[in-house]
Amino acid sequence: MKQIVILGSTGSIGRQALQVVDQFAGEIRPVALAAGRNRDLLLQQVLKYKPQLVSLSSEEDARWLRDKITGIKGIDIHFGREGLMAAASLPGADTVLTAISGAVGLEPTVAAIISGKNIALANKETLVAAGRLVTKLAREHGVKILPVDSEHSAVWQCLNGEDPSALARILLTASGGPFRNTDAALMAGITPAMALNHPNWQMGPKITVDSATLMNKGLEVIEARWLFDVPYDNINVVIHPQSIIHSMVEFIDGSVMAQMGVPDMKLPIKYALFYPKRQAGDVTRLKWPICDLTFEEPDLGRFPSLALAYQAGRTGGTMPAVMNAANEIAVAAFLENKVGFTSIPRIVEEVMSKHNPVSYNSIEEVLAMDSWSRTTAIESLTRFLL
Template sequence: MKQLAILGSTGSIGRQTLQVIDSTPNTIKPVALAAGNNKLLFLEQVKKYKPQLISMQHEEDARWLQQQLDGFHQKIDICYGSEGLLAVATFSDADTVLTAISGAVGLQPTVAAIKAGKTIALANKETLVAAGELIMLLAREYGVHIMPVDSEHSAIWQCLQGENSHDVARLILTASGGPFRSWSSEQMAAITPAMALNHPNWQMGAKITVDSATLMNKGLEVIEARWLFDISYDNINVVIHPQSIIHSMVEFNDGSVLAQMGVPDMRLPIQYALFYPQRLAGKAPRLQWPIGELTFAEPDYERFPSLNLAFQAGRVGKTMPAVLNAANEMAVHAFLAGRLEFKAIPKLVAKVMEEHSPVQYNSLEDIMEMDSWARHRVEEIIG
């Protein structure tokens, strides 16, 4: 039985991962769980799955959990904060770590898990965006497999099975276009957080949903794809596909194109990553045939400049993608808090990028230093 540690068990990916486990009994045991602030749901998960180690973001929540679990028939070690994340990521009994927390906070525990020799099921795209070169070097050094969980990268991974990577001409990432793909620039000036959080196809956390609305999420996925599949940015394209049925495609040198299709349900890529190379029968819904019209369009880089910013940052490389990622995180949080307009998100990210002089990084500490600088700079600009 696979022993799994989950970073972010109460988030969207974490909850769906536990649904996959429920639908495939006696295959995976969650032995360590880490959560953020949702202590009530986390308590339910802990009582149901009985992990050996748990962690919460804040000390007071960890103490509350300790009180609630007093007298529980199984001993459970409880920790908190960044040290707790590291403890869950490196838990000795876990052979696989699912990184499902959002943002650059996932960097340090992912590095720790790699150094501990864990297989990584990667749902934290910011890890490869900010430090892709370092992460892939460490994975090779420690002989660790990184299994992509994002639906687009899972699709590419599936299309590449049995293929020679030298025969790949380009990767084609699909994007739904978000809820505002047909809105004019004038209409987009009035977008509120509630509007941006209403994604037409996917159920996701707040930050990634806003990123999908700005198309920054697709830009981050472009950078992630560059590192996962060792391919040039010139050979990565994005196409708008509103139905989200084709999750991504691979074009080969002979002109053939392989596409991976399925319902827009994250349980499918989660299950593929956790059970690879097996394909187990789960409870995710299936496509109903005929599936209807599938449409495709070029992204509008003028109305959605975030996508272009990501390509720019990726091509510059060095510490620029880390700065892009940190500035975007802060800008999105400011938008959700009502401190920033929707259309100001990419403008703010672009300003911070313009002020940054990228340098080659040699360690995780170098990345975190630039991450911190970008976050402070955003706060200074917002005021």
């Protein structure tokens, strides 16, 4: 039986991963669950799956959980950074699903790699902040990085069995989010409630806002560069509002291969967890014929976050980590109604302009730049407060 660790078990990806586990209970088992502050949902998960190890963000919540499961033996309860690291490196686990949002996922992902676990990667910030180092560690420790994002899973599936040298370019599709057709003059009035109303996908708040600004697609461009070793000039973003084609690959002979499916994250989750085997299970299938599949160029004038991500990726070094951290601060401020929607990329751009990127050779160096960026972004917020 495959044994998995889920970092972020109470989030959108974590919950859907457990739905996959329910479909294949005899073949896969969660041996460790790590969550943030949603202790009530984590308690339900612990009672149902009885993992070996559980972790929450705070010591108070860990004590609360310990009191709630006093009748269940054999469950280790941890909290904070140490808890994430313990879950990520749990002996006996085969695969670690990293479904935590943000740069906090970087350290446990590295710990899992060093412990010899395959990584089902749903935390794109890990490769954005430290892609060169993380992929190098994966090669050195002989582990696989199995993409869970629907776009990268699509590229991965299209490339299976193909000669890597035959790849010409990657076409990452994006729905365009809820403001694809919004007039530029109205963008400043967008509220968090409006931004969280994604037309196609059900996701956590941070990634949903990133999808609305197109920063999410920018992060995916950087992630694709490291996952598939493709230059930025050969990674294009295409707006595809229907979210039926999840991404495409163009080969040197002009052929284009696409992966299609309903917009359901359980499909790429299942593919990553059971790779190389495909599982049937309870699936929603496309209804044929499919009509009106449309494609557009992204509007970088209305969505400058995508351009900032390309800029950070091409600059390299510590710039992507700085961009990512500044964006996390700006998005959090927007969700708290402190800054406007159009201020998010302006804050990120201001922080990037103050940074002199350098090469890095350790996670500690990346985390130091991440910390600098967050401090600088918080200082910048004062000029954009509503």
